Amino acid sequence: MHSKYAVLSTLLFGLGLGMLLPVAQPAQPVVTQQIMQKTARNLSPFELRSVHGRFDQHTLLGQWTIVMFGFTHCPDICPTALSRLATLETHLTTHSARKTLAYVFISVDPNRDPVPELNQYVHYFSDSFIGVTGHPEQLKLLARSVGAQFQVTAKSGDYQVAHSTMLYLIGPEGKLRGRFNIDTDLAELAHQLNGFINGVRRQTT
Template sequence: MRKWAFFLCCFFGITVSIIIASNFSLNKHRHYVKKSTIEWLDNPRPINTFTLMSDLGTFNNHSLHKHWTIVLFGYSKCADICPTSLFQMSLLAQQLSEQEVAHPINFVFVSVDHERVSIKNLGYFVKYFNPNFVGVSGSKRQLTALTDSLGIQFNVSKTGQNYTVAHSILLSIIGPKGELRGRFSPGFSAANIADELLQKMAISAVL
């Protein structure tokens, strides 16, 4: 019964968020086109040793090698920002899937709220947006090992009945050598980000 309640709550929340995101995107483009850009690092940044878990098993530094990875942090019970960002990420994944690339591109959602969702249900949550998305999480110590390398901040506080989760809203780009290469913010144009990312990937492939 609790499992069905979880799915129903997630389905309702995600559906409402996608409708809001779609309407926002349509209204935005009626008035102006926002130029999306990626903040590329001059020098790739190494990532600390970390180990998290996904519904597929262990997720660690080795999971980031031999392909590009786009990482978004959030939590499954988020009512608006996280589902909206995941919806935008799914549009980006669709754009990139239509192109030929030298290295495959993986999309990972990292939940900073590991106490309120199981790894299995987190996997169901992210795959609602795209069946190839991977959901991972871990303890605060395990998460911090990764967030420190990516410049991401998060905080989970519990006071009585109040439960508050705060986190940076950025998408991190990790190259096939497992190093941080760049980042960008939600509210982006999937077509613009895809073009810029493919250009960087093409340049990196011949270096």
């Protein structure tokens, strides 16, 4: 009699344990989301200024460049993006022993962002960052070339600046090669950027 109860208890315990233990699921393949929007677009001629002097389409030749639009009086979006860009720079440096990228912050608010102050502002985030600005029409030329937009409303008592938040990758031949959002996984972004740059380099050598 006792043995029957023992067998019944064992069965019930086993059924209960089976309900508690998770059922093993077959492994699913990991799908990595493509972060960068790839493209290939020529840039219109433009002329801006940095502390190093003239900054134009020829300045971009011979190196990969990440370009960001913004302004120094931006309360939160630009400082956050620049901080993340500095972290991205660190990630990219670990992927490559040699410097392959330039980082350019373009102010769309030249009235309040003279070049010396602009350069000092970007160096707060990284000494390698370059601050660039210039005449509004020249800024619009470059913005249209990469697909960015901005608007400055300079009314008395109502000074507002709006701008695109995407970042833009320009190749060593001076063409726009891609766009991406900095508000993403920076380690994965660095991995994808490095893979893309190395892939283009292999195709051209």
